[in-house]
Amino acid sequence: MQRVKNAVRSRSIHVCVVDTGSCNGCDIEVLACLSPRYDIEQYGIYVHNNPREADVLLVIGAVTPQWEDKLIALWEKIPEPKAAIAVGNCPISGCVFNRHDSYVSAPASKFIPIAAEIPGCPPRPTEILSTILAIAPLAFKDFERERK
């Protein structure tokens, strides 16, 4: 299984997206990455929602209490090597939902390791794209080195 994944990965990066409680602003920017204008697939990045085939997890939203355990479970389903990227201010700090009477549990890094953060409310599609392209090869390289 790992050999198959490594062969596929040499030509592509599979991305799983999870919304842990957002205003949908960041979701729209991720969707924009799929549009002809940004055409994320031309870089070999495929976005879907199957964690078992994913390399990179994009975390959106401020992590509501209902999402705490689910986020950990989702992360554990993704095979190594893997990397999580926090998209937008919500998973980094809670953003507008971070108030004294807040019900959110941000940052997402309390629950899973976050390899990179893309600040912004919301960040631009180009920032999302460039971060995936920068982080994924680094995560894979570390994994290959550990296996040797």
Ligand code: SF4
């Ligand atoms: S960072 Fe801003 S745009 Fe993104 S989900 Fe949070 S509030 Fe919405």
